[in-house]
Every structure is written in C-alpha cells, then in structure tokens.
Amino acid sequence: MMALIKKIDNGVGYTLKGLSIAMLTVLFLLLIVNVFSRYVLVFSMGWFDEIVELSFAYLVFFGAAALWRDRDHFKLEWLEDKIRCYAPIHGVLRIVINLLAIIFFFLLFRHGWSLMMRAADTTPVIKMPKKVLYACIPTSGFIMFIYAIRDFIVDLKSFISCYSE
Numbered sequence: 001m002m003a004l005i006k007k008i009d010n011g012v013g014y015t016l017k018g019l020s021i022a023m024l025t026v027l028f029l030l031l032i033v034n035v036f037s038r039y040v041l042v043f044s045m046g047w048f049d050e051i052v053e054l055s056f057a058y059l060v061f062f063g064a065a066a067l068w069r070d071r072d073h074f075k076l077e078w079l080e081d082k083i084r085c086y087a088p089i090h091g092v093l094r095i096v097i098n099l100l101a102i103i104f105f106f107l108l109f110r111h112g113w114s115l116m117m118r119a120a121d122t123t124p125v126i127k128m129p130k131k132v133l134y135a136c137i138p139t140s141g142f143i144m145f146i147y148a149i150r151d152f153i154v155d156l157k158s159f160i161s162c163y164s165e
Contacts (some may be wrong), residue, residue, distance in 0.1 A: 009069075012143065016066035023059035027052065050123045053135055061140035068144045071151070091159035098152035105145035112137030 034048055067073040083089050116138055117131035 013066065013069055015154050016069065016143070017063050020059055020066055023055045023062070024123065026055045028061065030055070047125045050126050054128075057133060058136045061136040065140040065143040065147075069147050081094040087162065091155070091162065093153040095152065095159060098148060098155055101148040102145065102152060104143050109138050109141035109145055123135050 030048065030051060033121060036109060038045055038078060064073065069095065080093065083093060112134065116131050116134040119131050119134050123130065124134070
C-alpha cells in the first residue's frame with residue numbers, strides 16, 4: 001500500500017512540476033512571439049491575453065502546489081526559530097500552523113470549486129470555457145489540502161512520540 005502511495009505522490013510531483021515548467025515555457029515563448037510580431041511583422045495576436053491568463057494562472061497555482069508538496073514554499077520562520085528551544089511550544093505551534101493550512105486549503109478548494117462551477121461564459125476570442133481557466137484553483141487547492149493533512153499527521157505523530165515516553 002505504501003509503495004502505491006509513494007508512486008502516486010511521485011506522479012503528482014512530476015505532474016505539478018511538469019505543468020509549471022510547461023506554463024512558464026508557454027509564457028516565455030508567447031512573449032517572444034508577441035514582441036516579434038508587433039515590432040517586426042506589425043500585427044498583434046488577439047488571443048494573446050487569453051493564453052497568457054490561462055498559462056499564468058496554471059503556473060501560479062500548480063507551482064504553489066508543487067512547492068507545498070516539497071515543503072519548499074516561502075514561510076516566515078522567525079517565531080519558530082525563537083521558540084525552537086521550547087520543544088512543547090514549538091510542537092504545538094507546528095500543529096496549529098498545519099491546522100490553519102488545512103482550513104485555508106479546504107476553503108480555497110471549496111470556493112474555487114464554486115467559482116469554477118458558476119462560470120458559464122467563454123473567453124471572447126478563443127471561446128474557451130472559463131471553467132477551464134478556473135479549474136486550476138480547486139485542483140491545486142485540493143492537492144495542497146491533502147499535503148497539509150500529511151504535514152499535520154507527521155507533526156502530530158512527532159509531537160506525540162516526543163511526549164508519550
């Protein structure tokens with residue numbers, strides 16, 4: 001069972017990183033093509049803004065999920081560093097932080113899902129459903145929610161094992 005979970009986790013990691021890299025590449029290439037077409041070929045691409053919006057949203061949300069999965073996200077560690085020598089308080093702080101993260105990501109998922117489901121219009125030029133644009137919000141929110149639960153369980157087990165002896 002753990003081998004399957006590890007395979008799924010690795011697959012999620014590769015997918016999140018792959019999507020983030022792909023979206024960054026799309027943004028980079030679009031920027032080059034847009035500058036070239038405006039100043040050399042003297043025409044603009046009407047669909048440019050829609051693809052940039054999609055690529056940027058997917059880059060930000062799936063990139064954040066990849067960072068959360070690997071625990072590489074930006075965080076302020078000042079308070080944690082100050083109370084690290086007080087092990088019980090430090091353990092409680094880690095648990096509280098994880099609980100807040102769980103609540104936040106659940107709300108991100110829930111409201112992102114609601115936004116996606118209410119979106120009935122399409123983009124003006126490509127006629128892409130706005131649901132496609134918003135799908136990255138609940139998807140990444142759900143992924144981060146699962147990994148926040150993982151972090152909570154790991155920190156709770158660590159806290160319990162330190163003080164159950």
